[in-house]
Amino acid sequence: MKVWQKLALGTLLVAVIAGARIYFVVKSRENPGMVQTTGEQPRKMTSDELAVVREMYWATFDQAKAIEGTSVWVRAGYSLPYYPYAGGKVEFGKRVGVLPSAEKMDVQKLIKAATPAKEDNRIYHGTRQYFVVFTLPNSSDTKATYAAPIGYVEGNDEKLYSDQLFYYDDPQKIYDNWPKDVWTAVAAHTPKVGMSELQTQMTVGILMDTGGSQDVGNRTVTFHAGDKTWIVSFANDKATSVKQG
Numbered sequence: 001m002k003v004w005q006k007l008a009l010g011t012l013l014v015a016v017i018a019g020a021r022i023y024f025v026v027k028s029r030e031n032p033g034m035v036q037t038t039g040e041q042p043r044k045m046t047s048d049e050l051a052v053v054r055e056m057y058w059a060t061f062d063q064a065k066a067i068e069g070t071s072v073w074v075r076a077g078y079s080l081p082y083y084p085y086a087g088g089k090v091e092f093g094k095r096v097g098v099l100p101s102a103e104k105m106d107v108q109k110l111i112k113a114a115t116p117a118k119e120d121n122r123i124y125h126g127t128r129q130y131f132v133v134f135t136l137p138n139s140s141d142t143k144a145t146y147a148a149p150i151g152y153v154e155g156n157d158e159k160l161y162s163d164q165l166f167y168y169d170d171p172q173k174i175y176d177n178w179p180k181d182v183w184t185a186v187a188a189h190t191p192k193v194g195m196s197e198l199q200t201q202m203t204v205g206i207l208m209d210t211g212g213s214q215d216v217g218n219r220t221v222t223f224h225a226g227d228k229t230w231i232v233s234f235a236n237d238k239a240t241s242v243k244q245g
Contacts (some may be wrong), residue, residue, distance in 0.1 A: 002189055006225055007197055009063050010174060027152060032050050040132065046071040046174060046202070047175075047177040048177075048198055051174050052173055052174065053167065053169075053174060054167075054168045054169060055168075056162065056163055056168065057163065058160050058162060058163075059158065059160070060158050060160075061110065061112070061130055061151075061158060061160070064110055064130070064150070064151070064160050064162060064171050064196045064232070065109075065110050066214050067107050067110065067162065067186045068107055068108070068109050068110060069107065069108075070107055070168070071104055071105065071106050071107065071137075072104075072105050072107060072162075072166040072167060072168055073102055073103065073104050073105070073166065073167040073169075073170060073171055074099045074102060074103040074105065074165070074166065074167075075164065075165055075166050075167045075206065076099055076164060076165045076166075076205075076206050077099070077100055077101025077102065077103075077121060077201065077202070077203075077205030077206055077225070078098050078099070078100060078101065078204065078205030078206070078207055078224065078225045078226050079098060079147065079206055079207055080098060080099045080148050080149075080165055081095055081096075081097070081121045081122065081149070081206060082095075082096050082097070082098070082099055082146045082147065082148040083096060083100075083146060083147050083148070084096065084144070084145070084146060084147075085131075085133050085145045085146055085147040086145065089113075089117075090111075090113050090131060092115065093115055093117050096146065097226060098226055099143070099148065100189055100225070100226070101186065101189065101201070101202050101203060101204065101206075101207070101225075102167075102168075102171050102186055102187075102203075103136065103138070104136070105132070105134040105135070105166075106134055106135045106137050107132055107133070107134050107137075107208060108133045108134055108135065108145065109133050110130060110131065110132055110133070110150075111130075111131050111133055111147070112128045112129070112130055112131070112153065113128060113129060113131055113147075114127070114128050114129075115128075115129045121241065122149075123149045123150075123151065123161065124152050124154075124159070125150060126152030126153050126154035126157070126159075127152075127153055127154045127155070128152065128153055129148055129151065129152045129153075130149065130150050130151035130152060130153065130160065131147040131148060131150065132147065132148055132150050132162075133146070134146055134147075134148070145182065150162050150165055171202065175198075175202075178199065179239065182195060182199050182204055182245070185199075185203055186199070186202050186203045189203055189204060189225065190203065190204075191203045191204055191223070191230055191232055191239060191242050192239065192242060193238075193239050193240065193242055194238055194239060195232075195238070195239045196217065196234075196237045196238065196239075197216055197217055197221070197234055197237060198230055200221075200230075201223075201241060204223040204225040204228075205223060205224070205225045205226075206228050207223065207224040207225070208221050208222065208223055208224070209222040209223075209224070210220070216237070217234050217235075217236065217237030217238075218234060218235055218236065218237070219233075219234060220232070220233040220234070221233075221234070226230065227243065228244065228245075229245030230242065230243070230244055230245065231243045231244075231245050
């Protein structure tokens with residue numbers, strides 16, 4: 001075989017291999033079932049992980065004023081203090097308590113207020129704090145007006161925590177796969193056997209002591225829900241034991 005023939009054969013072989021590779025890549029994209037996989041298969045995501053929880057990423061007070069006139073639901077249950085709001089002022093000396101999980105709030109407006117140095121409400125005071133002024137439509141007094149801190153300003157530094165504090169959509173619609181008895185327990189703020197960790201947090205809040213365990217769904221968690229404490233043990237992300245502390 002002559003040299004040019006050898007070169008031509010080599011070039012043809014490379015072209016055939018490249019063409020075959022291109023063909024199989026194209027076919028695999030047309031039919032993902034043809035893609036070969038090795039090792040452990042990816043874990044299928046749960047309905048809760050696929051749920052869409054909106055966040056707004058507001059960076060300034062003026063941007064956050066978009067929340068005025070809307071309804072939100074408490075996401076950071078039993079961690080957000082609130083106060084009566086009357087005469088255009090936050091009544092810091094009459095702290096009501098902490099807002100329970102999944103509580104609906106009708107937002108009236110956002111305000112800025114200087115918070116007394118001795119008042120610890122889990123948010124840095126800065127020069128002034130940002131407050132959401134709201135009513136509680138599902139409470140015994142639907143006309144009472146309250147205020148809760150959602151951020152602060154200090155010089156050019158502004159910080160808003162509304163995405164961490166609130167759901168912007170009804171959680172019953174976000175997690176519409178949860179059975180009715182779970183939502184009944186959420187409304188009663190009483191955890192029950194069979195609940196997942198997320199469902200339990202929706203019931204009794206986010207203030208938790210896990211004893212250092214990072215194994216979500218397979219650990220014992222102490223939840224601090226206002227003046228109540230709940231000790232819940234989980235296995236395979238199901239509550240196996242629920243005790244009030």
